[in-house]
Amino acid sequence: MPEGPEIRRAADRVAAVLEGRVAEDVFFAFDRLAHRADELRGRTVTRVETRGKAMLTWFDDDLAVYTHNQLYGRWFVRKRAGFPKTGRSLRFAVHTDAGAALLYSASEIEVLDRAGLRAHPFLAKLGPDPLDRATTARVIRVQLERFRRRRLGALYLDQAFLAGVGNYLRSEILFEAGVHPDRRPMDLSPDERASLARATNLIVRRAYQTGGVTTEAARVRDLEAAGQPRRAYRHYVFGRAGRACRRCGETIEKTEAAGRRLYLCPSCQAA
DNA sequence: TCTTTATGGTGAG
DNA sequence: TCACCCTAAAGAT
Numbered sequence: 001m002p003e004g005p006e007i008r009r010a011a012d013r014v015a016a017v018l019e020g021r022v023a024e025d026v027f028f029a030f031d032r033l034a035h036r037a038d039e040l041r042g043r044t045v046t047r048v049e050t051r052g053k054a055m056l057t058w059f060d061d062d063l064a065v066y067t068h069n070q071l072y073g074r075w076f077v078r079k080r081a082g083f084p085k086t087g088r089s090l091r092f093a094v095h096t097d098a099g100a101a102l103l104y105s106a107s108e109i110e111v112l113d114r115a116g117l118r119a120h121p122f123l124a125k126l127g128p129d130p131l132d133r134a135t136t137a138r139v140i141r142v143q144l145e146r147f148r149r150r151r152l153g154a155l156y157l158d159q160a161f162l163a164g165v166g167n168y169l170r171s172e173i174l175f176e177a178g179v180h181p182d183r184r185p186m187d188l189s190p191d192e193r194a195s196l197a198r199a200t201n202l203i204v205r206r207a208y209q210t211g212g213v214t215t216e217a218a219r220v221r222d223l224e225a226a227g228q229p230r231r232a233y234r235h236y237v238f239g240r241a242g243r244a245c246r247r248c249g250e251t252i253e254k255t256e257a258a259g260r261r262l263y264l265c266p267s268c269q270a271a
Numbered sequence: 272t273c274t275t276t277a278t279g280g281t282g283a284g
Numbered sequence: 285t286c287a288c289c290c291t292a293a294a295g296a297t
Contacts, residue, residue: 002278023277072291
């Protein structure tokens, strides 16, 4: 289940078996892409790139396979021949002498050249990705200014604002910054906006490093060492309705914003 | 076996 | 905001 950090980690694993190697075999499950497999076979995979929740697997730097996992897509990476034991349906596969990258269940798969990439409606609208080094806190403050009238709860799901942030990161970022989802950038003080921008980078980058854990890193190490299950420390508020806030002890609430569930601490994130 | 939910996204109104 | 699409797994019956 993928937001930007999970996709980037999957891309790292895919890159380990594909990047810099010849695609000995390419497979697409969809008839409309069958002829493309022949076109890509024998090419070298030059790069595995992510843009928010989208992944681009580049062949000879001029053709890219665009994949979006939506809610269900899942990458399996194998160092040797063989397929994973799963009831899922294989949709896209690339084999090299280093192994195989296999994408299951995803339905959004396209082969694009550079012009097609520029014209792609989803990619074209993406805002900066907090996983990019270039996306500094200042860049995020500029985005907050650009979307100053939008409520934060809805804004943080909009990929035109920031690419790669999804539903669990939204709750975690707003909690980390101590802001209520009904507020708007224009309502925040300069300090609050700066804090929100920093929290955004912190939470997204931490989720990438930890594989989806958003709580404070030092605490995570302690809990892991103590043999705690991951769910016991994974998030501050997401999925924790009715439980105690890790910062103040108040009861975490579940609400809805932009049609999706959102969790918050009513004390740490005052309206 | 049916229904609901899900870390996602689109298009109509 | 809503209906809808995509697919898999969990929950209800």
